[in-house]
Amino acid sequence: AQSVTQLGSHVSVSEGALVLLRCNYSSSVPPYLFWYVQYPNQGLQLLLKYTSAATLVKGINGFEAEFKKSETSFHLTKPSAHMSDAAEYFCAVSTNDMRFGAGTRLTVKP
Amino acid sequence: DGGITQSPKYLFRKEGQNVTLSCEQNLNHDAMYWYRQDPGQGLRLIYYSQIVNDFQKGDIAEGYSVSREKKESFPLTVTSAQKNPTAFYLCASSIMRDSGNSPLHFGNGTRLTVT
Numbered sequence: 001a002q003s004v005t006q007l008g009s010h011v012s013v014s015e016g017a018l019v020l021l022r023c024n025y026s027s028s029v030p031p032y033l034f035w036y037v038q039y040p041n042q043g044l045q046l047l048l049k050y051t052s053a054a055t056l057v058k059g060i061n062g063f064e065a066e067f068k069k070s071e072t073s074f075h076l077t078k079p080s081a082h083m084s085d086a087a088e089y090f091c092a093v094s095t096n097d098m099r100f101g102a103g104t105r106l107t108v109k110p
Numbered sequence: 111d112g113g114i115t116q117s118p119k120y121l122f123r124k125e126g127q128n129v130t131l132s133c134e135q136n137l138n139h140d141a142m143y144w145y146r147q148d149p150g151q152g153l154r155l156i157y158y159s160q161i162v163n164d165f166q167k168g169d170i171a172e173g174y175s176v177s178r179e180k181k182e183s184f185p186l187t188v189t190s191a192q193k194n195p196t197a198f199y200l201c202a203s204s205i206m207r208d209s210g211n212s213p214l215h216f217g218n219g220t221r222l223t224v225t
Contacts, residue, residue, distance in 0.1 A: 009150060032211045043114075043200055043216030044153075051211045090152065094210040102152040 002027040002093045006101035014109045019063075019078040021104045023091030026072065033074040034092040035065055038103075044090060050074060061085070081108045112137045116201050116217035123195075123224050131186045131220045133201035140206055142184035143214065146170060147198040156199075159184055160206075188222065195224045 007022040025031060032051050036044035048059025055067045061084075065076045074091060086108045091101040114135045123129045135142065141160050145153040155168030159178040173192025178184050188195045198221050202214040 034213055036214075036216075041119075041219065041221070043116075043202075043218045044214070045216070046213045049211070049213055096210050098210075098214060100152040102150055 002031055002095055002097070002099050004091050004093045004099055004101035006089075006091050006104050008104055009102065010105045010107070012107040012109060013081045015083055016080050019076070019081045019085065019106065021076040021089050021091075021106065023065075023074045023076065023101060024072050025074060025091070025093045027093055027095060029095050032094045033065075033067060034094065034098070035059065035063070035074075035076050036090045036092065036100075037061075038088045038090065040087075047076070047089075081106075083108050083110065114201055114203055114215055114217035116199075116220050118220060119218065121220055121222045123222070125224055126190045127224075128187055128189050129195075129222065129224075131188070131199055131201075131222070133184045133186065133217060134182055135184075135201075135203045135215075135217075136182060137203055137215060138181070139203035139215070140181070141204045141212075142178065143202045143204075144168075144174070144176065144184070144186045145200045145202065147200055147219075153200065156186065188224075195222060197222060 003026045005024045034049045035047040038044045048057045050067045058064045063078045088103045088105045117132045143158045144156040157176040159165035175187045200219045201217045204212040
């Protein structure tokens, strides 16, 4: 069975600052990993996914994530936050069954 | 454009009534899913279906029922047996369920309020 832990239910950054959202996973087999974003009252949209081709994965809207097997982590980063990045972010792990973390709400201050 | 349509966006019901949430996709995906979202709990899987006329219980199926009579459609019924039905419900689809690298495509959700 696999699981995901997102550290920090709420992260606040200033506009232009680095965004770092943390995700650790547990899986008995090599997993596929995903980050999704959710804007208020909407569904989730795929930001990026890791499928073992490369450990550094680039996604949409300037986000990227690095797969670190030794740390069982898949943290999401963006060098410079924009007001439009304010949303909830979900990390997910999948072998044949996708499991989501509890989510991290990102607030961007002007 | 292809996508998933959930309707209605907001739904209000009295306690004790069954209610059906609609989900239609035109992505030609085989697998469809229903998730429930509550604040601070992420997404919890209610039911999923890999092919027409077949579906499986997820982690929190009690008080819910589904059908899959057509590939495009996967309606969810919230029955009066569901003890705490007020939540945001999300429908999703993927190319195949057992392929772990298939991302999910989501609808925009239905917010159900039961009073």
